[in-house]
Amino acid sequence: MKEAFTLTHLTKHLWINGQWKETKAYYELHAPYDQKLIAKVAKATPSHVKEAMDGAHTAASIMRAMPAFERAGILAKVALLLQDRREELAKLCATEAGKPIRAARAEIDRTVTTYQFAAEEAKRIYGETIPMDAAPGGSNRLGMTWREPLGIVVAITPFNFPFNLVAHKLGPAFAAGNTVVLKPANQTPLSALAIAELFHEAGLPAGALQVLTGSGRELSDELLRDERVRKVTFTGSPEVGKAIKAKAGLRKVTLELGSNSALIVEPDTNIPNLIERCVEGAFSYAGQVCISLQRIYVHEQVYEAFCELFITQTAKLRVGNPLEEQTDISAMIHADELERIEAWVQEAVAQGARIGYGGQRDGSTWEPTVLLNVTPDMNVSCKETFAPVVSIVKYRDLDEAIALTNNSAFGLNIGIYTNNIDRAFYAARALEAGAVIINDIPTFRLDHMPYGGVKDSGYGREGVKYAVEEMTELKFVSIRLNT
Template identity: 40%
Template sequence: MREYKLYIGGAWQDNTDGEVMDDFNPATGELMARVHMAGAADAEKALAAAHAARAVWGSAQPDVRERLLLRAADVMEARAEELTELMIAESGSARYKARGEVLGSAGVLRVAAGECRRVHGEVLQPTAAGQVSMAVRAPLGVVLGITPFNYPLILAVKKLAYAIGAGDPFILKPSPLTPAIGLAIAEVFEAAGLPAGVLNVVPGRSEVIGDLLVDDPRVKMVTFTGSSAVGRSIAVRAARDLKKVAMELGGKNPMIVLADYGAEKAADIAAYGAFCHQGQVCMATSRIIVEEPVYETFCAALVRRAEGLKVGDPREEDTIIGPLIQPNKWEFIDGQIADAVGKGAGLLTGGRHEGPWYWPTVLSGVTPEMRIFHEETFGPVTSVVRARDAEHALALCNDNEYGLSAALLTHDLEKAWSLSLRMEAGMVHVNDTTFLSGTTAPSGGVKFSGFGREGGRYSMEDFTELKWLTMQVEDKKMPF
């Protein structure tokens, strides 16, 4: 049985208070690892190590940071099979998802390496004679990253790779549901030759170390991916010290299907967006708003796609639906479905569970009066909503407190432009799924789905501080 220790200051350490958590495989219930959980004293060690590293790492040349990230990418690819197996065992990821996440994370490391040489400023117009005026970017200092269980590898790498590339030491607090994956990232960077203190990984309970890390004045920025409720709490705490924050929060992501788009192809796109990783995705396609003329045809096609997805052992190549990582999550999902059916929705398929497995579920006739229209589900459930026309579909799309990702399926170019520009989301994809990401694109939401953007140069902007710098090269006469 593997035992994972904390990674602090370039060394693997036992925790101080002795709490070691049993880490169970969500599919089998078997004990897969034991993980040291950080206490207050361990959090202090991580803060001190990161703070001590900031001057040296902040002044490291871009090519030094670039080479580190490229070596880390090489190590991750060399260990791809090992990391894939760990993802399956700890997070319940189906094999296709786990493998894609590992290789995608290596890609993020390479993109971040390229960005190390592209942290640009600019020369500004002078405000006085004989003055050189510039805007320059500098490292922030210590960055704290708090990451979720659903994509525990790539969502952590998307934060720490750019922060480290920008010259910021990083403290990673992974989800207590997937701590081993967070510590595996430290193993990758250690093998790549990471200097001590630049990356520190401290899994721990939020109530024990979460507030302590967020509140500490040595932390200059907090980047968080998770629920909107937790994100708001973190943002409020960080605001007390005017810390920089970046939040990618929940979503109730709409897909509009217009009548000119083929129902079968629309169902293929919707099924992937709704059911990938058991719907435990903040960008999952959870509200499908279909124009009246193709509504019934689309529902039938989506049911056929849902019923053709294999539910089972995530280790098997053809499994699409693996286990929910939280075994009692079915109670919340059942409650949403019962509320919808009780208010007139139709349960077309699914709505059942067996142990940690929940079958792909399609609800029809969903309306804004139902909880499931507004509440994030985080399970393999999607709602089909009837729209009279394109403008009604847009109104239904925007009738939500979330605004993370949205999709629009149509071959009408005029409607594609008109509607997509008015859809209230940080990301809008025409003729594709809501569940789309890119290594250089600005990923993030609006409204209760957060603020700040991740990806490429947009991450580098978040993880650096913009300064106005002037130099007077001629004598300047003062007003008095």
């Protein structure tokens, strides 16, 4: 089983009904950093989607009948297998996603935690009793609720956290007793296929997890057309998310669609103590994180000091090969993304922004870039950069900072640093976001906290417990007593 993870096995098939499924067409998968050929990966067709759906439908009755302790045991076993194979899976992640190896190890560790949380949640899917006699006509009746699995869940995942974001789909789905048809990102299929093998080894019934690789554009309509699909959970762009929601009809949908996350820095904060954390939030994984720190609003009293320290810390970052231990920033996922961010930075400079640091492309990487004098209408501010580019903007008072922060189509995570608890909670109530992180960067996330946004940042919530709720249906049962 371990041998299948090695990059010497260059042909990867579909995973359907607990077996490898060969296809007629395969595409070449190249490493983002050096364009080395990693694998040839199967391209699914509509007929494969139909086969996967049939298998998932059959397995749904098995998963629905499976006791909670067995579902929990499978999830816990996957967590243990991940721990055992941490280093090889981290290297796999670093290679196919271009993620620095230290960050890849951290992702595997988080993925272990996510599946552990899912195992725990499988055993505490509670209902409640309803006081029926609280209403006239309810005397001599009992009322209760419980949660039931939905059935087939379609999960569509992005490249940037190929293990942990998959875990946030699979873990809650299996904890609740569902089956999953998974479509991973084109650039990171190997991690999804590796996880499929781990679930197979852990005892997941055949058909409960199907992995279809290939073009999302070619498969998305087929995935959504099947009426047996009861929920779609998607992480990706707002454009695709809106299209999915329009096609989903009455089925449940969870959409995590990105952001241009902001941080407010109040003048009462100890600036030197937060610089390293802010740099980490802006440039981790080359900024290719939905809650990457993109906009920093700094009070005019501490603006100059903040900028100087931030740029000094940024200059210490090392750009290079993701498999080298000292690398902080590596390749962007695709050449098209490099061209896009280069155009946006050049456009911002032409419109009056100033480069405080960086701003250069080097092969497959983009230098960590600090922009000053940025205005809200520039693409680097009002859109999602998804790149190692951050803007630092001066403000006069907290209300102005809140207004600047809210002047966005997005609202995922927002951070504020302040030592004044009243101002912290004033901001928390006024900021338009799914989460407000006080005295830390908006990039902060733990895998059991509710996670999701407002506005164009999405719909619904992840975080294992909350995802389980969204992957179940609430049923009410009433009994009339003969007393």
